[in-house]
Amino acid sequence: MEKKLIFISILLFLSGCYTYKPLPTYENDFVVGQKYEIRIGNRPMERVFVNSVTDSTLVVRKGRTELVVQRDMITESKFRKFSPGKTVLGIVVGGFLTYSIASIVIWL
Incomplete structure (x- = not known):
């Protein structure tokens, strides 16, 4: 036994x-290759990996799925550090x- x-x-x-521990971020300040928690509208927070950033959109990866997210749809974001x-x-x-x-x- x-x-x-x-x-x-x-x-x-x-x-x-x-x-991961949350770190403060500035609104609309995303870095390619970093992990974030974002809230889109009233949905729950989702952990995503940022693939690319433009002026109006983010291309993020959640699991194996890539999503294009409008910046103005993001109501809250948190940078996640190990x-x-x-x-x-x-x-x-x-x-x-x-x-x-x-x-x-x-x-x-």
Whole structure:
């Protein structure tokens, strides 16, 4: 049973999760090759990757789909920067919780 716990713990650490922290941006100030969260109208925030920028449009990639978005349709935007602190904290807390729950299940 210990081997199963070790295996589950290793899988958790190799999961490849990551987090991003929002940074302030100036309105309509987008950089090609960066990740942003944008809101179009009243829709929820969407994480996108900016492929190209013109005066009136953005070409963004969401998943495998490329979209052309009018700048005046964007109601909110946030620049996303990788946060190694949050990622490490999430992995450590997640590993501890997984190990704790697995230990409780084994003892029951």
